[in-house]
Amino acid sequence: MTARLAVRAERAFDGERWIRDGALVLAENGRIVAVEPATAPVPSGWQVVEHPGSTLLPGLIDAHVHLSGDGESGALDRLADYRDAELDSVVETSLRAQLAAGVTTVRDLGCRRFAVLGWRNRPGLPAVVASGPPITVAGGHCANMGGGVSGTAQLRAAVEERVERGADVVKIMASGGVMTAGTDPFQPQFSLDELRLVVDQAHAAGLPVTAHAHALAAVELAVAAGVDGIEHCTCGSRDGFRLPAGLLNSLAALRIAVCPTLGGVRVPSPPPHLLEFLRGVGLLPEQERHRVARFVEGGVRLVSGSDAGIGEFKPHGVLPTSIIALAEAGAGLDAALASATAVAADVCGLGRSKGRLRAGFDADLLLVDGDPSGDLTALTRPAAVVLAGQRVSGHAGSAAQDAGVLTGSTTAHARD
Ligand SMILES: [Zn+2]
Structure with a gap:
């Protein structure tokens, strides 16, 4: 019928x-x-x-989620402890919350092992595009997802594994992160040669590469290596936020998809030391507005992704706040809406x-x-x-x- x-x-x-x-x-x-x-x-x-x-x-498209994160405090730290059935239950609950919010497609940019790859094309649940665990350095940012490597042989093997398992995109942690203790968001995790190796090998297999990068130095390396997308793109340095004109021009000219992972929900006022830390990294809302305004002026291709799942301030289904924050940063209403629909589809490889x-x-x-x-x-x-x-x-x-x-x-x- x-x-x-x-x-x-x-x-x-x-x-x-x-x-x-x-x-x-x-x-x-x-x-x-x-x-x-x-x-x-x-x-x-x-x-x-x-x-x-x-x-x-x-239907909305969230271009940056973590379905194996339950969107509660300590979500990423718990990943390594889940048994398979628990992990599946978290992923399904995450997908249902996304759908209830009007999100019909998500791009998962980091799950434990390759758990989320099995959740693509499930009837009645949002469509899923997935990277598997991000490639990171041993003990580095989000290494507990299972993507830690050291040396070029392991880097090569990591890309090969993603190709063999049918991942849709390769995610690499080009800098340290905020949510993993002991990593430094101001420092690159890989050299230019290492990033190039990953990008070239992924592209040869037909896979795009998107790089997590907070540090300005890491953003510059990722751009030089030829990545297709940059997550966060905080451009932080010891001197604060810096966005050299040459880098801005490259981001725009190369049509690199920048996902600033804006938005979130209210949390109780964070303690002063956390506020200071966020200010230092450049992640206070007013700092984000300033940074995104520069991207907008420079003509950078912006895509909305919420980073849902990583903590209580980022529950699944929070994408509308990312769109609103992008509009407030000066992207314009139509561009903000497109960043979570047509542009997001293109960036996720689903533009047709x-x-x-x-x-x-x-x-x-x-x-x-x-x-x-x-x-x-x-x-x-x-x-x-x-x-x-x-x-x-x-x-x-x-x-x-x-x-x-x-x-x-x-x-x-x-x-x-
Ligand atoms: Zn993320």
Whole structure:
């Protein structure tokens, strides 16, 4: 039997721009077959999904999550202790929370061992693009995920393993991180030659590479090595945030996808020593706004990803706050929305099937309550979520809505 669903809204954003006068999206067997004006008649026999005052968008895409992190305090530290069944349970719970928030595709950039690769293409759950464990130095940032290496032979073997296991992307920790004790976010973890080896070998196998980099030096090395994306891109140094004009030009000219991992939910005021640390690394909200504004001015390709799962300030489903933070940093409304739909699909390698309201694309759709063009917090109010042409169970609210949007300069949040 053919499954036919019509989704109608008086306002619609197609992944790149607004559709005047809204849209009626017709989906058959999981695919969009037509995008008509909202006033077009619904063919007889089609199930209709609509919600008064709502806005239609493609299902959101979170380009940076950690499904094996449970989004509670100490999430990353617990990874190594999970038994397989516990890990699967965490991943499934994470995916359901993402879906409830209107996120229909996620890119997992670091799981324990390769647990998340088995969660791609599960009916009724968001689509998953996955890297497996990030490649890191032995004892380095997130080494407890199982991706620690030392020496070029192990680096080569690590890329080979990801290719053999069918990973969609290679993630490498080019600098230390905030969430792993004993690593230094100000220092690179790999040399230029080592990064080049990874990038060249991955590209030869058809895999993109994205690099976690807080340190300015690590960002510069990753760009020189030819990575496709940079996560965080904090550009921190002992002298604070620095973004040399040459680096900004390279990021823009090479079309490197920068995911600044903005957003989060309110946490109780952090203790003074943590605030000082975050200030030193450059991760206070006002510092992030300043940095992202520079990327925007420089024409850098920005993609939204929340880093969901790593801690209580980053629960799964928090992506709307990343979009809001990007808009507040000056990216502009349409670019902020595109960063979590069309642009995110392109960056995740799904630009021909997801992230756009277009015939032939997957019918992953989101109705939000209200008008995001006037008030982006509408994104935190999913009214209906459609996954592969099927309306999935409604949900009263998302993580972002429950916990409040993080915008104030008095709150702080960290990054892995
Ligand atoms: Zn991360």
